[in-house]
Amino acid sequence: MSSTDQVHNQRIAGVRPMVSPALLRDELPLTDAGRAVVVQSRTAVTRVLDGADDRLLVVVGPCSVHDPAAGLEYARRLAALSAELSEDLCVVMRVYFEKPRTTLGWKGLINDPNLDGSFDVNHGLRAARALLLDILALGLPVGCEFLDPITPQYIADTVSWGSIGARTAQSQVHRQLCSGLSMPIGIKNSTEGDVQAAVDAVKAAASSHVFPGVTDDGLAAIFSTSGNPDCHVILRGSSAGPNYDRASVEHTLARLDSAGLPGRVIVDGSHGNSGKDHLRQPTVAADIAARLAAGERGVVGLMLESFLVPGRQELTLGEAASLTYGQSVTDACMGWDVTVSVLRDLAAAVASRRADSLSGAR
């Protein structure tokens, strides 16, 4: 595929046509009911972030979706649990289709939906959007990480909360992207533990930007954004250890204040905060629950990695048929039963904080 002119596309091995965002949305339209879920949940998440709603935001679900059927089964269970706990928790399902890799590895359902190195991106986009619509049909809002700057055009209308990962928080391309996204976005501290990088990203994303992008019809265009005031820091721990403790949260709130930004953070109970050990996520959640029950307010949300079956398994490309159903092929996840008790304990902590605050106000 490389050009014979010896200067152009010398390392491009192939170019294939890609469905346009408009065509995909036409094939798989957002229903009126789905739109209502997105609009209402974006407002609810924003109110939690602003402290206007005293519930805890809980972004919970698999590290990555590799099997839409298992993702949908998880969503059915979570929709019922979310309804049970809705007075105290604002639940968003983590539905991640794009995986940023430290070096190499499977990059997620959009990039390689057949899990075999065939990279059928058009099929990946269809599978991702179809699952998002199915989850919204259950009344459950979804949260995605945005990694490729073009992907949001295909799915962002279905997303109520977004994330920028630890490896891209310092990227200007991603900060610009956030400034134009229609939902609140959590931005993570770096893998080495640099929280200022996330604070700087929240500040940059709140501002307007002008940058190149792709239109609904797949044409290059220059986009102007108005800035996103609903971005916030996610403390995800680091290679140096956890950062969900009270002092780290206070330190982050002080940095946000110095930058003229609202004081709120989400804690990621996985990744550096649990050393990627799924058995430690409930310990993080229990610590946050105890602090909430004691009246702490800076932590407005918690992210948890959870799937039907606990732990993780190795993915060998081309051998998806031998995978255990409902178990992560990326980072280890809490299993469903543990997830239920963790979410119930978090809800009880929020209810207790509310009761204390009401009795204090009397």
Ligand SMILES: O=C[C@H](O)[C@H](O)COP(=O)(O)O
């Ligand atoms: O959340 C997922 C992973 O931690 C992230 O994609 C990095 O994974 P890797 O270090 O296995 O590449």
Ligand SMILES: C=C(OP(=O)(O)O)C(=O)O
């Ligand atoms: C990649 C992720 O996390 P981080 O960016 O914190 O490593 C994730 O949440 O899937």
